[in-house]
Amino acid sequence: MAWNEPGKDDKDPWKNKGGNNQGPPDLDDLLKDLGNKFGGVFGGKSSGGGGKSFSSVGIGLALVVAVLVYAFSGFYTIKEAEKGIVLRFGQFAGTVEPGLRWKWTFIDRIIPVDVQTTRDLPASGFMLTQDENVVRVEMQIQYRVVEPRDYVFSVTNADDSLSQSLDSALRYVVGHSRMDDVLTSGREQVRQAVWSELESIIERYSLGIIIVDVNFKDARPPEEVKDSFDDAIAAQEDEIRFIREAEAYAKGIEPRARGRVKRMEQEALAYKEQTVLDAQGAVARFEKILPEYQAAPEVTRQRLYIGTMEKVYSNTSKVMVDVDGGNNMMYLPLDKIIQQHSTQQRSVTIPNSTLNNTNTNPPSSPAISGRSDRFNSGRD
Structure with a gap:
């Protein structure tokens, strides 16, 4: 039943003791009442002057408490790996370094941004290659925030924009590559191309992000043709292995062949020198025998014959x-x-x-x- 129902005037909460219905009490009268009741606590009397003294002291105390609460509420901490963005009345006012800081409560707003942690962002999906084959590619990038203001305010969500840019760069590069290159020998070229394309995309948006690394995790054909591609990849690996073995064999044979050639050249030079020296010795011996032969031809002839026969019979x-x-x-x-x-x-x-x-x-x-x-x- 409502308190102001007709015939129920005795339940009126604003009805005073005098029986006169004068409406809600005045706020000054209420404060004065409280001052009279608790005036003794603050050293005053329950008279009108005491109420006035209590009002001024209470207001001063409340102001002091409010100031202290406001001052302590302004302290905050920025972690070591973070930087703080200061917004004053919603407008950018600068950045703060890690440590204990103070701000104007209800005026400044602090947004901490991690600028040291390296973050991961994966990307994967089925993509169409240049030679019209379908391949599933999985890639992961690592990035770090370098400009907190651009990271927070340049776009609505920097991480989501980076994810879409990565997907766009990956599909662009794979779409301009052949399937064999993506699956086998061209993986490093694809990784470098995705990195370069991604940086050129995010540069236009000023995301405040730097790409630390791009990892090419996996690339495989659809399951229906996986066995055939595995055989092709194994054959290519065998081809590369055979080529490496042939190169190693050639590198081992060539030095030995060069050594043999050098030895034959040295032997030929030695034989040449020996032949020349033998010829010179024969000429010198003939020049010494010639005067003796001219002096006694028969004796010299007989001596040469006997010497020759000695050489023949000695062998x-x-x-x-x-x-x-x-x-x-x-x-x-x-x-x-x-x-x-x-x-x-x-x-x-x-x-x-x-x-x-x-x-x-x-x-x-x-x-x-x-x-x-x-x-x-x-x-x-």
Whole structure:
């Protein structure tokens, strides 16, 4: 039931004790009432003067408390990895460095921005290549905020704008590349191209962001043709491996061949020098013999013949002996005789009668025996 229902005047909350309905009490009267009640607490009296004193002291105390609360509410802290953007009445007023700071409460607003942490942003999807093949590419970039004001105010959401720019750059580069390059040998070129294209896009928007690194995580064909592409990639890897092995083999063979060529050149030069020196020695020897030959031709000729025969017989182990100045020749296999002497460890003596007997031949040589018989038959 409402308090102001007709006939219920005794429930009026604003009805005073005197019974006169005068409406809500005055605020000054209420404060004066409170001053009279608590005047003794502040050293005053419950008279009109005491109420006035209490009002001035209470207001002063309230102002002091309000000032202290306002002053303490203005302190804030900027972390070490952050920078603070100061907005005064909603307008940019500068940036503040890390540490304990103070601001005007209800006037300044502080927006902290992390400028040291490296953030990650992935991008992936199915894309169409230049040769009209579909490939799924996964890439991840790392970036950092370098200009807090541009990061907060240049666009509505810098992270979202960067994500859309990355997707646009990735699709542009993949769309201008062949599928084989994206999957195999051209991955590094694609990564560099995406990095360059992304930087050129975000430069126009002044996002206050710097790209630290771009990682090409994965690139694979659709599952329906994955096995065929795996075989093709394995074949390309084998080709590269064989090429590397061939290059290594060539690098190992070439130095050895060059060494052999150098050795042959040195041997040829040495042979040339030796031939020249031998020829010069022969010329010098001939020049020394010529005067002797001119002085005694027959003696010199005989001496040269004997010296030549000594050289010839010194290099052979077979001796042909003319028996009695006739036509019969006897062959002495000195090599067989020396070998038999070394194996039996005893001396072998050849008597003079053996030399005079043309019918006797060494038993170790059947061919020579036949020749001696032939010589003997002719002699008879």
